[in-house]
Structure formats: C-alpha cells, structure tokens
C-alpha cells in the first residue's frame with residue numbers, strides 16, 4: 001500500500017474509485033430533489049479551481065483564516081503542546097498547515113484528503129521542508145468514519161485534529177455532529193481539535209463570495225458535470241446548466257445548485273435522468289455558524305470548547321476544542 005512520493009512520506013490510498021463515483025452519481029440523480037455530494041468537486045481541475053476561488057477578492061474565508069493563523073499560531077501551538085501527531089482532514093494545498101506545522105513542530109503530520117494529486121504533491125513538499133516531521137499521507141473520503149492508518153507507533157503522543165477552511169460547513173448539522181464524534185474518537189481522551197469555522201454575516205458578502213464576478217465559482221460548480229462526463233462517459237450538455245448560489249437565511253447556509261436551463265435528459269451509465277427547465281441539482285451547502293452555535297455543536301459531539309480566535313471584522317473563527325480525558 002505504501003507508495004512513497006518522497007523518502008519521508010508514507011502513502012495510503014483508501015480513496016473512492018470510479019465505481020463509488022458512478023454509484024453515488026446515480027443515487028444522487030435518482031433522488032427528488034436531485035443532489036450530488038460536494039466531495040466530488042475535487043478532481044484535478046476542481047482542486048485547481050478551488051485554489052483560484054481562494055484567491056478571489058470576494059472569497060474572504062481563506063485570506064482571513066491565513067491571517068488569523070499567522071497572528072495566532074504561536075498561541076495555538078502553546079495550547080496544543082509539542083511533539084503531537086497532527087491529523088488534518090481536507091489538507092488541500094496546505095497553505096494554513098505550513099503556518100501551524102512551523103509553530104507546532106509535531107512529531108508526525110497526517111494529511112487526509114480525497115484529492116489524490118494535490119495530496120501527493122503537498123505531502124512531499126512538506127516532508128522536504130520539515131525533514132524532522134514524519135509525514136503519513138492518506139487519500140480517503142473522511143466524511144465517513146475512518147481508522148487513521150500508520151499512527152500506532154506514535155502511541156504516547158497527543159493527537160491533534162486540524163480541520164481548517166470551514167469545510168465543517170459543507171456537512172449538514174447531523175453530518176457535522178457525526179463527523180465530530182468520529183474525530184473525537186480519533187483524537188482519543190486528552191486529544192484536541194482545531195477547527196476553522198466561517199461566521200454568520202450579512203447576506204451580500206456571502207452571496208458575492210459564492211457567485212464571484214469572474215465566474216470562477218460557477219466554473220467550479222459546473223466542473224462537477226464535466227467530471228461526470230469525463231469519468232463516467234455520461235451524455236450531458238454542460239452548457240444547458242448554470243451555477244446558482246444563494247444564502248438560505250433560515251437554515252444559515254449558502255446553497256449551491258446546478259440549474260437546468262431547459263427541459264432535457266442526461267444519460268449516465270445507461271440510466272436516463274429527466275430534467276425540467278429550472279430544476280436543480282443541489283451540489284453544496286456551506287453552513288455559517290455563530291461562535292455560540294458552533295460551540296454548542298462541538299459539545300453535542302462530546303468536545304469541550306476551550307478557546308476561540310476571530311479576526312477584527314468577525315468574519316472567521318478558529319476553535320480550540322479538547323477531548324475530555
């Protein structure tokens with residue numbers, strides 16, 4: 001199983017395959033209303049588009065969280081303690097991770113991500129730049145319970161789970177609770193979690209962040225259809241769909257959809273799916289939480305909220321949670 005992309009990286013490939021993708025797409029398009037999981041956004045093109053989103057003027061979360069990490073990483077490191085095993089869900093390009101790893105000097109770093117290409121590249125770079133840290137890269141769908149491989153030899157080290165980027169917001173509330181419960185079990189008694197959480201704010205700022213002027217978020221959303229076409233040989237006219245994003249104030253979440261511009265049919269793996277004009281595929285939720293709401297969620301999952309950092313404009317928060325001993 002180990003595929004070393006650098007001498008210090010051990011690599012475990014537990015990621016979903018084409019069969020899983022096909023099954024999930026068929027199940028999602030068979031539902032009413034139609035829905036697809038946002039985890040499938042992140043093929044190579046989708047990961048590139050997401051990186052471009054992170055640099056958009058309208059998309060405030062990434063730059064705000066990075067600035068917060070630069071400002072507070074030392075305080076965080078003091079609380080997290082030296083020589084921990086740092087387990088990151090959704091490591092992506094790892095821009096925030098580098099700041100944390102530098103301040104923290106962990107014994108081991110375990111990035112877990114569904115995006116295989118990005119994971120391979122980032123973990124090799126990190127291992128090269130921090131040769132004293134053992135890097136164990138795991139390609140996996142972490143939205144499901146996962147026994148993290150390769151960390152048994154660090155039995156005596158504190159486990160710290162890092163989940164930046166407000167990816168927690170891409171889960172529904174029950175999914176977020178069960179994800180956090182699983183993370184708590186991985187963290188073990190005495191462990192800790194650092195979670196980046198986007199804060200509730202005015203809907204104008206939120207709309208702009210998810211429907212940018214250059215259309216990068218639209219392309220990111222539409223790439224999901226292009227991916228289904230590419231990987232599953234589906235018959236889809238991607239131009240007959242458009243990106244829609246709006247803030248659902250009542251549920252406290254941005255919703256992203258792909259809206260059919262006409263009555264049409266889509267064929268995936270010999271299955272025909274009928275779309276009415278205006279019908280949508282719900283592709284993503286991005287929940288926004290107040291500090292109190294997120295702390296409540298964390299408590300419901302068995303964590304103890306200990307500290308929280310925010311920027312001056314109250315756009316974004318980073319929570320420090322502990323697993324009761």
Ligand code: AVI
Pocket residue numbers: 053061165166167168169170209210217284285286
């Ligand atoms: C990865 N995730 C936290 C992003 C978000 O803001 O929900 C994904 C994203 N979707 C559209 N823009 C960014």
